[in-house]
Amino acid sequence: MSRIARSISRRLYHPNALEHQAKFPLFPLTYGSDSLQYKVLNNTLKNHVPEHGFNERAIVASLNELELGSSVLSALGSDNSPSFLNVAPSVLELVKFHLVTKRYAITQELDSELANSDTATYNAPALKTLFQRRLELNKPVAPHLSQLLSILSIPGEFLVKSALPELHRLSDDMVYYSNETDSPDFAWYSKRVAISSAFVSSELFMAQDKSPDYGQTFEFAAEKLDRVTRLGQYYTNTEEYLWYTLLMSINLAKSQLTRC
Template structure:
């Protein structure tokens, strides 16, 4: 495993540990786990849904249908969106699963789209800046975050193949494209788990936050990052994240079965 190296104020990129390095070759056309580009109907519908319909209706099929109608696409296109996704026990449709995936991937890539591979180290943003910026991206859909997080953590292939990997890719990107000191070997995993925990805890806090402009959420996130970066609480955060995943999964299964 190879960590990032800094030489003469600029970065030498050798990221053997990254499973998706192609994302940085051409981020305009390469959308990672998404199988379509920005000029595709799927991208146009899902980006419109996320920006215009989700703030009104939440993360559900109704939001996608609303955008299909506004963009003039036939409602039958709903069956095409997300057709590559496998069946899920709890999710209502492959189209909804694709919307959730689109939200995770698109926001992650947009977070660092203005940082090039040649950006000097002294011009990189701080880890705190990137975490706060990513949380700010949630503001338009903040009242639907509980719904989003509950769907992302439902046990099944989607959780294993997309929800968890995207969370850790986000943490990886925020560390890699910031001034945060990087590590190798086991410290690499523990630090990313710690940042993942800090971020998802902040999203959970944001879902319940009623303070003006989500001020308390951003204060909560800064405190979490302070503990990770300054106090080095990698073990505690990793343990906390594991318990969060376990308990939320159990509670979600119970609530879903009760509804059935």
């Protein structure tokens, strides 16, 4: 079975005309890996966010290291509106860059394998494997996850147009590339919202975890995901309740982080 046929059979249960028509290879980012934006943000995330956090200071440090002028700063977040809590558009773009590139990172090799195989030969990993692989990618910035989650939970345009959709895409990709059984009905939405809630909870736990190599975070994540899949919680209740649970998870993150 071709990749396109496999994709149609497994993914297109929701209205998304752009699923196989993304103009940019790192959709929804509006630039490619050969662009100046990508160069600056990638360098910021790798070399300066671990020290400074998700803020303009990290971006400015990156611009100085790359010997670029400060005028680049205003162009980085041109697609974003400032949040009402004065989070700069460039910082919002840095957060979006982190979310998108880490999502692609966990499936890049699997995407190549899937494109060159059929259903019978594709060796799909477990959902738990992909879930924990994504948490592993948080380790370099784990001391700043509180700040990240706080930015993501600010009510406004960025939450609605970037944070929540990207969280949904992450859950969608983890199910799609894993050996998890899927279903072309209401359970499709329910499952992804439940997985998204589990991931938000795990990141919140990781933000406060002081155990060696974040061992307790991965134990917590495994238990959370197991509860979702083993008990079938994504098949119960109503869509409104599931979205309520997701939003409450994010609001809980915000309220907890304000106490840190």
